[in-house]
Amino acid sequence: MSKSFRNSLLGAVIISASLVPHAFAETTLNALFMAQAAYSEDDVRAMTEAFQKANPDIKVNLEFVPYEGLHDKTVLAQGSGGGYDIVLFDVIWPAEYAENKVLVDVSSRVTDEMKKGVLPGAWTTVEYNGAYYGMPWILDTKYLFYNKKILKEAGIDAPPKTWDELTADAKIIKDKGLLETPIAWSWAQAEAAICDYTTLVSAYGGDFLKDGKPDFQNGGGLDALKYMVSSYESGLTNPNSKEFLEEDVRSVFQNGEAAFALNWTYMYNLANDPKESKVAGDVGVVPAPGVEGKSTVSAVNGSMGLGIPTASKHPDEAWKYIVYMTSQTVQNQYAKLSLPIWASSYSDPAVTAGQEELIAAAKEGLAAMYPRPTTPRYQELSAALQQGIQEALLGQASPEDALKAAADNSGL
Template structure:
């Protein structure tokens, strides 16, 4: 009897709200995303709209911040005991977030279908100490983009397979007067520079940590920074790279002002869009190169996940939203700026059509993704390395000394 009365009342309420021309929202979720790279803000809004349409009793408030603000916004909201239900997090944060109880352990919520269907490499994005703290959402690595027309003009038949070849080809382009500074990188004193550095560390077979202690001061870690400094001081690299983030690199490349650029997946379709780009139809993409005798290709794990905050008052609804956002159906529908986490998506013509070259590069690059160091003190380590890279590029100190100082300041 009570149940039928409640249903009748609920029906009347819904009817009243409908007549008032308002949407009925029983629960509001607050979700934090980033305003750059990967999915566009419009895409995230469209995905969310599909979710709220299918779940009229749920409303989702979306907030977008630049990548640089994502970590601090999440942590500060946590400290104030409220804020967000769902947050986007980088692959480098699960260790810290798990240790400080920022995210909910969702290991038991993951279904068999998810376990079997999602690429194994994608799961590493959300894991720490054998547990899962969300669902992988953006599967990403940096690729080497090149301008086919410029290479052709320089008489270069195939893109570089090694980093040394890249420097040689850039020198040919410069010597022939086609472009003064053929290479663009994201070397601003920010996480972007660490992603480029990690790509090179992976190529040179380096290690960040050994037994939890810094191991990047010699071997591949030092080789990687030496390469960056040589590329910068040789005049082959755009000198503004030391201030560039990924969006700056995209703009320079799209304007035809770079022959080579290291960037995330999202640049491929934007740089090929005639409305956005002067080089549409001339964009080539391959995995980032390797180092002779050490690696075939190189790649950084730049993936991101969606998690439920420990302070969320609506964890069930938050999980429902995350499942929708990471579902194969949603990911396949928006596969032009970020490639799906689902293995079988790569055999789907609707996903691969028009981006076959990118998919071919992704199959190699995603399999070679190298992690940035897994440590709860990642933020301190990253800050110390960012400073080391800047100082070495500017010639304020040698690469060896810069990395030694970074190791001392890393908190490890």
């Protein structure tokens, strides 16, 4: 073979190779998500596939874990020198993550358009000491769900507006033999119980901390736990609530075994789906009740954000993915299990159609969201409180003693 022919053949191979589309994505991102509540796994996969189609040079590997595994997975991966490029994080973690440099400060990447368009309360999800550690993605609080059919059969004209009314209504339902235990809660020894407790703390006007020290053992914090214990001991609350997480509550409510349930946004459309639920069409939702003389509604900030771990080697591509996932277009398209972070979405018929009752409840509930304490030692505080709540429910300690012990063991 002549030298000139060999060179021309080599040139042809190089040119033809350059015309062949890339067989593999240039950048692979690893993303950690939650396998329960809010957006479904199918939703997240569909969003991600659309992103990859629009960005063929980026591939996203998705991993889903139960909420209880999110925090530790994120921190352990960081310690091993990488693993994730995008992580879902709870509103309670930015303080710890910022102090320990787990997440990238993305303040310089957040545009004015984002700042103006996103609901102000949503930014609290990702903010710590004036910096942003991600984009808010799931805007959520707990609502009071009720079974319209059961309330009608009991002669109850409207859902309760106070927690005392809820107790009275549940007693009417029980006394009429409609349900043995009309109320379902998420009171397992997990963060779910803290969210229910926080909702009640907000109703009773309590404080978690005062001057950086625990204060939940006093005032409204103590009243909140007393209400939980009273509801449990009265026989109006499903006794298995002490082991329930949110999905257990949804299952019980959807089976028609609860007249009242506290749960996140996602339950509304699932419980109204005839393929999923025995009570479809009878599901009502209102903001969680208040306490006479103290509050009109109650709510916990259960929002979550998407952030970039500092160990990520692809922060630019990760941010591109986060911007897509949190965009108004995508959020409006998937607004049935999680409501958008964008203010103008709530006047968009594509978002509100078919869930007007939920949107009405959201306008009140989201405006009243009460934060769990902002502290780098939140995990210790939460664990101590979870134990205290469980001991009080089981009658192993009085509410006073349980909360005093939790305060002593909180690490603060």
